[in-house]
Structures are given as C-alpha cells and as structure tokens.
Amino acid sequence: MIKRRLSSIHGHLNDDDGEAAVVRGPNQPFLIEQIRVDPPQKMEVRIKILYTSICHTDLSAWKGENEAQQAFPRILGHEAVGVVESVGEGVRELKEGDHVVPIFNGECGECVYCKSQGTNLCETFRVNPLKSVMQNDGKSRFSTKDGHPIFHFLNTSTFTEYSVLDSACLVKLHIHPDASTLKNMTLLSCGVSTGVGAAWNVANVQPGSSVAIFGLGAVGLAASQGARARGASKIIGVDRNPDKFLIGKTMGMTDFINPKDSPKPVHERVREMTNGGVDHSFECVGDAGVLREAFLSTHDGWGKTIIIGVHPSPQTLPLHPMELFDGRSIIGTTFGGYKGKTQLPDLAKACMRGVLNLEGLISHELPMENINEAFQLLKDGKALRCLLHV
Structure with missing residues (x-):
C-alpha cells in the first residue's frame, strides 16, 4: 500500500516526498512510483488523498481513446476525498485539516459563468481534457525524482498520495463524517453528483413521472436514485448485462430491458411499456446508437433526453432536425448541473441524511497498489466503483 509518510494527516509533506500510481502511456500498466509533489502556489491547495475511486472517464483516458488526453506520463483519477495539507497564498476558504472533495468542473465564483444561474461551467476551471498543467504558471506540480514532469488530469489527479489543485476545484465538506461515511463521499467528485444532478437539476424529475436509464453503471444507478427520490413512478433500466438488474432494483428501478433479449428496438419496447414513451431518458453510455434509442424512447x-455519457467518437448527433419539431428535446450535462463549491455541500448533507445510498455503489475496495486489478475489474464490467485506499 502507498506509504503514509506523515505522523498524522495534519503534518507537513517534504517537497520530495510522495508516491503515486503513474501511467506512462496508453494501455500501459500503472506503476507505483516515488514522486516529487511541489508546494502549492498562489490560490492552490495541497491535499492528502484518503480514498479515491475509478470512473469510466479514467478508463477512457488510460486507453487513450481521446487524442485530447494524450499527455503522458500522467497521474489519472478524479474521484476522491482528502484532507488539506497546506494552502498557497490567497486561499481563504480552506485551511489545514479541512476534509475536501476534488471536483473536475471547478467554480471560481468570480467569472461571468459562475455568476450566471444558467450554467455550472466556469470560465477558467471548467472541465478541460486538454489541460495537463496548473493554471497559475502552466507547469506541473508533479515530477519524477530526477526532475521530469508528470502531468495532471482533469483539474484533479487523485491516484496519488498527495495532489496539488487549484482552490476552485476543491469543495469543503461542512460535515463531520465518521470513517465509513467519509470514504463514501469520494463518489461526490463525479459519479453520484453527475447522475443525481442530471435527475434533479437538468431533468427536474417530478412525482409520478416516467424515466428510462440507458447504461447501469454507477452514474446510471445514481440517476435512478435521484429519480426515485423525486417520486418517479416508473424507472426503466436498459443494459446488456442482466447482472446489473438486481442492484438496479435496490436503486429504485421498477422495470428492465436487455437489448439482446429481443430484435425489437428498445425504444419500441419502452413506448409499449409507457403508453407512448417516458418523460425523461438518460443516456449514460457514450454511444451514438444508444443515444438515438434514448431519444426515441x-x-x-x-420528452427530454439528457446526455451524460462521454462520446469519444467524432460521430455527430444521430438526429434529423425535423425530429425536434415533435416536441422532444435533448441536452447534455456536465457534473449534473451542479455548481460544485456552492451546491455540493448540500448534496453531501442529503447523503448524510440517507436520501441517497452511496455505499451501495461501491462494489470493491482495494489498496492503491492493486490499481491495475481495479482497472481490470472495471474494464471487464465487474465493478461499479472500486474504492482505492491510499
């Protein structure tokens, strides 16, 4: 397991200390390496990662599926919970010892985007797969022992003992969770916030409404929990893996469709089950064909279709403009529409009250040194979220 070099989480890190799971090229195994982690600069924060988990976005970046993600060597990871180790000049809202959740879609609070109620994007710190260095000086805070840079990932980089982030990309947890609850907060960095937010903020699911969810990974299951919490009367789960149907029931799903069970298109089956179609569909796969089925469902x-899945293919929307004249709409969402620093603390409190079941989404727990095994579990479709102990 990655060594803990501090006598306590409130200690200070030597500039040349730290271990991380470093990937040096697409599809290459992760290597646990000793690295340098520089001190935080102006408006930056250095944190100790306590727990991190693996998302399909990490898997896609590891595979090199998107040319924008080709910066290597790199420290991947963007779902985590940690504690502040030190802060740079100008940071006021965070202090040493604060429990925090990294967010890949930051919020500076000052730009025209952050001040707008119409978007959760930030002019400077929005999600950007092209970005692999810090905003402050265009350099990395990670390097090998001999000084070669190791690149950042999605404003976060959490597969490491210590990470440096812009303060705009950290959310303070205004709660006092015990150890078992704290590790569940890892999922607020991406999967749960994205899925639940899509149901609450983007679709605005209402009591008695009907929902179809395409892709029953952690994000789709989180969307189901969000729809159930809002009182949806019918939640249809669509997936080619029937093993996911059992957990889908625990997350609020009422019906299931396996596309392999019948030659009839999924959208026709959904329409038959719902007297014409669902009120909301969620596409959580990142596949153009699945997106079209979700839209027609x-x-x-x-009817409103919410795109959650990341589409690495250059293929454009599989729709004809005239199909929108029938009143159906389609919209994409980043981070479930949440303004991270402003709104995520309330979601964390809802989780503490038991509104959502985070623990049920964690299918495996492993030490960081077993990260390659964890990636294989996700790649094989055997894991929802694998929590790594740092």
Missing part, C-alpha cells in the same frame, strides 16, 4: 410533445 421519450414521449413526443414533451
């Missing part, structure tokens, strides 16, 4: 006149 909604009811004409008012």
Whole structure:
C-alpha cells in the first residue's frame, strides 16, 4: 500500500516526498512510483488523498481513446476525498485539516459563468481534457525524482498520495463524517453528483413521472436514485448485462430491458411499456446508437433526453432536425448541473441524511497498489466503483 509518510494527516509533506500510481502511456500498466509533489502556489491547495475511486472517464483516458488526453506520463483519477495539507497564498476558504472533495468542473465564483444561474461551467476551471498543467504558471506540480514532469488530469489527479489543485476545484465538506461515511463521499467528485444532478437539476424529475436509464453503471444507478427520490413512478433500466438488474432494483428501478433479449428496438419496447414513451431518458453510455434509442424512447410533445455519457467518437448527433419539431428535446450535462463549491455541500448533507445510498455503489475496495486489478475489474464490467485506499 502507498506509504503514509506523515505522523498524522495534519503534518507537513517534504517537497520530495510522495508516491503515486503513474501511467506512462496508453494501455500501459500503472506503476507505483516515488514522486516529487511541489508546494502549492498562489490560490492552490495541497491535499492528502484518503480514498479515491475509478470512473469510466479514467478508463477512457488510460486507453487513450481521446487524442485530447494524450499527455503522458500522467497521474489519472478524479474521484476522491482528502484532507488539506497546506494552502498557497490567497486561499481563504480552506485551511489545514479541512476534509475536501476534488471536483473536475471547478467554480471560481468570480467569472461571468459562475455568476450566471444558467450554467455550472466556469470560465477558467471548467472541465478541460486538454489541460495537463496548473493554471497559475502552466507547469506541473508533479515530477519524477530526477526532475521530469508528470502531468495532471482533469483539474484533479487523485491516484496519488498527495495532489496539488487549484482552490476552485476543491469543495469543503461542512460535515463531520465518521470513517465509513467519509470514504463514501469520494463518489461526490463525479459519479453520484453527475447522475443525481442530471435527475434533479437538468431533468427536474417530478412525482409520478416516467424515466428510462440507458447504461447501469454507477452514474446510471445514481440517476435512478435521484429519480426515485423525486417520486418517479416508473424507472426503466436498459443494459446488456442482466447482472446489473438486481442492484438496479435496490436503486429504485421498477422495470428492465436487455437489448439482446429481443430484435425489437428498445425504444419500441419502452413506448409499449409507457403508453407512448417516458418523460425523461438518460443516456449514460457514450454511444451514438444508444443515444438515438434514448431519444426515441421519450414521449413526443414533451420528452427530454439528457446526455451524460462521454462520446469519444467524432460521430455527430444521430438526429434529423425535423425530429425536434415533435416536441422532444435533448441536452447534455456536465457534473449534473451542479455548481460544485456552492451546491455540493448540500448534496453531501442529503447523503448524510440517507436520501441517497452511496455505499451501495461501491462494489470493491482495494489498496492503491492493486490499481491495475481495479482497472481490470472495471474494464471487464465487474465493478461499479472500486474504492482505492491510499
């Protein structure tokens, strides 16, 4: 397991200390390496990672599926919970010892985007797969023992003992969780916030409404929990892996469709089950064909499709403009529409009250040294979220 070099989480890190799971090229195994982690500069924070988990976005970056993600060597990872080790000049809202959740879609609070109620993007710190260095000086805070840079990932880089982030990309947890609850907060960095937020903030699911969720990974299951919490009467889960149906039931799903069970298109089956189509569909796969089925599964006149899955293919939307004249709509969402620093603390409190089941989404727990095994579990479809102990 990655060594803990501090006598306590409130200690200070030597500039040349730290271990991380470093990947040196697409599809290359992760290597646990000794690295340098520089002190935080102006408006930056250095944190000790306590727990981190693996998302399909990490898997896609590891595979090199997107040319924008080709900066190597790199420290991947963007779901985590940690504690502040030190802060740079100008940081006021965070202090040493604070429990924090990294967010890949930051919030500076000052730009025209952050001040707008119409978006959760930030002008400077929005999600950007092209970005592999810090905003302050265009350099990395990670390096090998002999001084060669190791690149950042999605404003976060959490597969490491220590990480340096812009303060705009950290959310303070205004709660006092015990150890078992704290590790569950890891999922607020991406999966749960994205899925639940899509149901609450983007679709605005109402009591008695109907929902179809395409792709029953952690994000799709989180969307189901969000729809259930809002009182949806029918939640249809669509997936080619029937093993996911059992956990889908625990997350609020009422019906299931396996596309392999019938030659009839999924959207026709959904329409038959719902007298014309669902009110909301969620595409959580990142596949153009699945997106079209999700779109056609909604009811004409008012049906709304929310795109959550990341689409690495250059293929454009599989829609004809005239299909939108029937009243159906389609929209994409980043981070479930949440303004991270402003709104995520309330979601954390809802989780503490038991509104959402985070623990049920953690299918495996492993030490960081077993990260390659964890990636294989996700790649094989055997894991929802694998929590890594740092």
